[in-house]
Amino acid sequence: MAKRRRPIKSQHVEAPGKRNRSSEVKRVGAPRQAVAARERDALDRALYQAVFEWSDDPIITKTLDGVILSWNPAAERLYGYRKDEVLGRSVSMLTPRDHAEEIPQLLDRLKRGERVEHFLTTRLRKDGRLVRVSLTVSPIKDARGRSIAAAAIARDVTAQQLAAETLARSQAQFRDFATRLRAAHEADRAFVAREIHDELGQTLTALKMDLHALPEWVPAEHREVLVSKVRDTALLIDGMVDRVRALAADLRPAVMDNQSLSAAIEWSVQRFARRSGIRCALELPPTDVHVDAGPSTDLFRILQEALTNVARHARATEVNVRLQVTPDELVLDVRDNGRGITDGERDDLHAFGLLGMRERALLWGGDVEFLAFPQGGTSVKVGIPRSRDARPALP
Ligand SMILES: Nc1ncnc2c1ncn2[C@@H]1O[C@H](COP(=O)(O)OP(=O)(O)OP(=O)(O)O)[C@@H](O)[C@H]1O
Numbered sequence: 001m002a003k004r005r006r007p008i009k010s011q012h013v014e015a016p017g018k019r020n021r022s023s024e025v026k027r028v029g030a031p032r033q034a035v036a037a038r039e040r041d042a043l044d045r046a047l048y049q050a051v052f053e054w055s056d057d058p059i060i061t062k063t064l065d066g067v068i069l070s071w072n073p074a075a076e077r078l079y080g081y082r083k084d085e086v087l088g089r090s091v092s093m094l095t096p097r098d099h100a101e102e103i104p105q106l107l108d109r110l111k112r113g114e115r116v117e118h119f120l121t122t123r124l125r126k127d128g129r130l131v132r133v134s135l136t137v138s139p140i141k142d143a144r145g146r147s148i149a150a151a152a153i154a155r156d157v158t159a160q161q162l163a164a165e166t167l168a169r170s171q172a173q174f175r176d177f178a179t180r181l182r183a184a185h186e187a188d189r190a191f192v193a194r195e196i197h198d199e200l201g202q203t204l205t206a207l208k209m210d211l212h213a214l215p216e217w218v219p220a221e222h223r224e225v226l227v228s229k230v231r232d233t234a235l236l237i238d239g240m241v242d243r244v245r246a247l248a249a250d251l252r253p254a255v256m257d258n259q260s261l262s263a264a265i266e267w268s269v270q271r272f273a274r275r276s277g278i279r280c281a282l283e284l285p286p287t288d289v290h291v292d293a294g295p296s297t298d299l300f301r302i303l304q305e306a307l308t309n310v311a312r313h314a315r316a317t318e319v320n321v322r323l324q325v326t327p328d329e330l331v332l333d334v335r336d337n338g339r340g341i342t343d344g345e346r347d348d349l350h351a352f353g354l355l356g357m358r359e360r361a362l363l364w365g366g367d368v369e370f371l372a373f374p375q376g377g378t379s380v381k382v383g384i385p386r387s388r389d390a391r392p393a394l395p
């Protein structure tokens, strides 16, 4: 009767195996598993074949002696050789002469079962052109884990490399340009400072002397009025002389040219304390530090920028400036107790003051760290290697 009939699907699925004894299940199941395994193998092979054929990256298999066993269409496109031109030949045909020693080294590593990843090298195309490739080479192992062959996947990074090299070149040019600009700027400042100091300063002093002589040239009854006028004007000239000297010192402090780095730092910190009203503590090495003019100027300008930033942005009441000389480097640390620089401010691409400090340090192989402390305050720490340029005076 229709009510008692089993559903067709379950009759079909449960057929012999479940109802029979276990030995029968085994007998029926084994060929099925074998078929499934064969199908899986075929699928795997088809998959590998498709990946091999359709890969955008060249894939080459080779013996552990470097004899090419297979060569995919991407390899053909990159190297320019057809499959029939390379099968059975050595991979060294793809190696430029100055890279010849790479092949035995790579093969040795593969024989030891090692994988070589992202190895950047140069290969030779059929047309004689060179290509930059990133190679990943893996050993192919047998069931007992012994390396029997190798598969190499190459990635053409010529365009990438070219872009990186162009970028590096333009960065170097830009840095060179910035350095020249800074040097020219520094020379201009020194020139203008000298002119202002010498020309204007001397003219004003001469003017003052002439002024004092003036009353002698007028009749005695007018002299008294003139003397008091001359005194007032001389005071004005004194003020101007001071201003001119300060202007010249701002442009190019004489201490930068004539004194040690320690003296220049001391002069700058004292001047900053006087002008800003911020309390300053200064720690210097016990003996004067003499550094060549280039790095000395840059360290000095970094200090000036760091101090200007404290005055403009930090809302600090105290600054600590410390110069240390270790066997390897000169370290200048400017630490304030203000609001602390934020990550955003530090990483801002338009922070040209900070950028300038980094560039100046980089020029001498050094670097600058900008740190904000959890308890408040910022530290600008510059390290410049001493090897080339620093000569601490002997005690
Ligand atoms: N000591 C400091 N404490 C707190 N914030 C700081 C400190 N130094 C720098 N900053 C922050 O970092 C920013 C970038 O500094 P940077 O010196 O590059 O620029 P700037 O001083 O604003 O302008 P300039 O180009 O004239 O130097 C500042 O605008 C400020 O917000």
Ligand SMILES: [Mg+2]
Pocket (backbone or CB within 6 Å): 305, 308, 309, 353, 354
């Ligand atoms: Mg600044």
